[in-house]
Amino acid sequence: MSLSTKVARAGTPIAVLVIAVFAFACSGASGPSTGGGTITLQGAGATFPNPLYQKWVSEYGKLHPNVRIDYQSIGSGGGIKQIQAQTVDFGASDAPMSDADLKATPGELLHIPTVLGAVVVTYNVASITQPLHLSPEVLADIFLGNVKKWDDARLKQDNPGINLPAADITVVHRADGSGTSYVFTDYLSKVSTEWKDKVGTDKSPKWPEGQGGKGNEGVTGQIKQQPNTIGYVELAYAVQNKLPAALIKNASGKFVEPSIDAVTAAAASASAQTPDDLRVSITNSAGENAYPISSYTYILAYKDQKNAEKGKALVDFLWWGIHDGEQFAKDLQYAPLPAEIVKRAEAKINSITSGGKPLR
Amino acid sequence: MDQPIGGRRSPLNVNWKHLLSPTGNTGDAVFRGLLFISALLMVLIVGAMILALAAKSMPSIRQFGFHFLTSSEWNPVKNEFGALPFIYGTIVSSLIALVISVPLSLGIAIFLVEQAPRQLARPVTFLIELLAAIPSVVYGLWGIFVLAPFLRIHVEPPLQHWLGWLPLFKGPITGIGLLTGGIILAIMVTPIISAVVRDVLAAVPGSQREAALALGATKWETTRVVLVNGAPGIAGAVILGLGRAIGETMAVTMVIGNRAHISASLFESSYTIASVIANEFTEATQDLYLSALVELGLILFLVTFVVNAIARVLVWNVTRKMSGVGNA
Numbered sequence: 248m249s250l251s252t253k254v255a256r257a258g259t260p261i262a263v264l265v266i267a268v269f270a271f272a273c274s275g276a277s278g279p280s281t282g283g284g285t286i287t288l289q290g291a292g293a294t295f296p297n298p299l300y301q302k303w304v305s306e307y308g309k310l311h312p313n314v315r316i317d318y319q320s321i322g323s324g325g326g327i328k329q330i331q332a333q334t335v336d337f338g339a340s341d342a343p344m345s346d347a348d349l350k351a352t353p354g355e356l357l358h359i360p361t362v363l364g365a366v367v368v369t370y371n372v373a374s375i376t377q378p379l380h381l382s383p384e385v386l387a388d389i390f391l392g393n394v395k396k397w398d399d400a401r402l403k404q405d406n407p408g409i410n411l412p413a414a415d416i417t418v419v420h421r422a423d424g425s426g427t428s429y430v431f432t433d434y435l436s437k438v439s440t441e442w443k444d445k446v447g448t449d450k451s452p453k454w455p456e457g458q459g460g461k462g463n464e465g466v467t468g469q470i471k472q473q474p475n476t477i478g479y480v481e482l483a484y485a486v487q488n489k490l491p492a493a494l495i496k497n498a499s500g501k502f503v504e505p506s507i508d509a510v511t512a513a514a515a516s517a518s519a520q521t522p523d524d525l526r527v528s529i530t531n532s533a534g535e536n537a538y539p540i541s542s543y544t545y546i547l548a549y550k551d552q553k554n555a556e557k558g559k560a561l562v563d564f565l566w567w568g569i570h571d572g573e574q575f576a577k578d579l580q581y582a583p584l585p586a587e588i589v590k591r592a593e594a595k596i597n598s599i600t601s602g603g604k605p606l607r
Numbered sequence: 608m609d610q611p612i613g614g615r616r617s618p619l620n621v622n623w624k625h626l627l628s629p630t631g632n633t634g635d636a637v638f639r640g641l642l643f644i645s646a647l648l649m650v651l652i653v654g655a656m657i658l659a660l661a662a663k664s665m666p667s668i669r670q671f672g673f674h675f676l677t678s679s680e681w682n683p684v685k686n687e688f689g690a691l692p693f694i695y696g697t698i699v700s701s702l703i704a705l706v707i708s709v710p711l712s713l714g715i716a717i718f719l720v721e722q723a724p725r726q727l728a729r730p731v732t733f734l735i736e737l738l739a740a741i742p743s744v745v746y747g748l749w750g751i752f753v754l755a756p757f758l759r760i761h762v763e764p765p766l767q768h769w770l771g772w773l774p775l776f777k778g779p780i781t782g783i784g785l786l787t788g789g790i791i792l793a794i795m796v797t798p799i800i801s802a803v804v805r806d807v808l809a810a811v812p813g814s815q816r817e818a819a820l821a822l823g824a825t826k827w828e829t830t831r832v833v834l835v836n837g838a839p840g841i842a843g844a845v846i847l848g849l850g851r852a853i854g855e856t857m858a859v860t861m862v863i864g865n866r867a868h869i870s871a872s873l874f875e876s877s878y879t880i881a882s883v884i885a886n887e888f889t890e891a892t893q894d895l896y897l898s899a900l901v902e903l904g905l906i907l908f909l910v911t912f913v914v915n916a917i918a919r920v921l922v923w924n925v926t927r928k929m930s931g932v933g934n935a
Binding site (some may be wrong): 327348422454 | 784
């Protein structure tokens, strides 16, 4: 074994960073080219809907062999950067883009909702055998560090008949920047003014309490390995791994179990307040059966497509996605769009033009 | 360039060739040129990295200045960024790693070179070098599922019971935190340090041992002579290990708790520079946030640079002192 193979790897994260910096710096380059009768669409963004988008890409490819779609799940932040720099044909983001981000974008970007997801509160307390019930204020106080013991009077009040131990609560949150954290903190900001003032809504906020785990798997690992922990993960991840899930009291006072139908219900009941550009937070939705920590995930596309041929392919793909594509959502633990939002997304897709001409 | 050697050359050609190859051989000239380009490329890459990092961290440097290094506030929501908790976490976790792994590695290497029978030394050496090749994410998973619960149940409670009066061992026992991060790093750098130290000790001439033994030295005294001879190499090995510990990302991220705060307790969550970059870079959208992360990268680069420089000086000093002793 030579010395050089043992040389420390201190440079690795820096190298990754530098490459990423260069990638951003060189983002003036043009997008992937078309040719030979095959149209290639390049997309990049959120990791959360990646399994669904990969399924869409493969299913759509079977129906339209001349269209090749390449989706890279590099994270919502990267997706926004890339679509702003016009290096991809479509971006994807869990959280809607901010007004500031939209202002920094060359051209009008549309938010097309594709499916919905939810954030599940999971825990590891040996003596809790029935699902835990949580009021929003108690949940916020646990993550603020105000409620420190499992046998706190307010937890007892929501959970009569459950044997809560006299143990310290260990909070686990996501350490990596994540749409999951965004949705969760968005919900807590709505239900707790203290949370809103002290912490706020962000993909990686300054957590007042607890440990950070990397990714859903990191959070789950830390919860499973330590007794008396509480944390949050994506609904799909919680279902696939059969994690215990707390029932959350929604805005109409009902404790709701996280499920695909309860998430779609949250979107449906919020549709009246959904603005025209479809950028909306549906956490703390008022519907009776709505699960309150739910959110859309979006595909981002320019309203004016520079290349008519590629624009047409993108529009057809999006149209197929929100109609035929929705059938694949439930199997992969995503909630399909409610009918009224599909209608509004259709209008968005129909408004996409190239050189002033509609593409559909 | 297919002239025969020693044939006619134009004046320009002579100069150029002579510069590349004093012997005047074309093959030598080409070889020398290639080597020079390789070396130059390396220097250029390092230079380009520093330049790119510095350029991209300018917004953050301008906004926070020196305060960036002394502030503990890391809050993307409020656009306030300070690097101190990450610098602290990086240095302390690496120090814990060295405190544990250096004596262990020395022991392993001395055993393999000085004591172990050949039939045992070979497979053990192979296993240790195999450990060095395990991907760090595997160490991380093992850390979460095996090491952290083990520490929580069997190591941290007795530590707190006997040494709880020290601020180092106060606080809640969770199995996740600075201590666990340091221990996982120790396990990761031990194969590297011990493999290099083994090579270093094996390179100490046998005549040294024979001389010591001939003078009536015991096995332990002989080993001391060997260690003194190998000291510069051993120091180099420790620095290699430290370099790896400072830059390690995945495994530490999974067990250190990832919380940007400074606490005297080793049981508390902490955060390292490499971890926060890996965790937050993909989802950072605001320019200042991105710039602060890049500046962290620049700091990591500089820390690594300084550590390596210190190592050079150390090794250099030891070598000089040794040769001085030899001459006296």
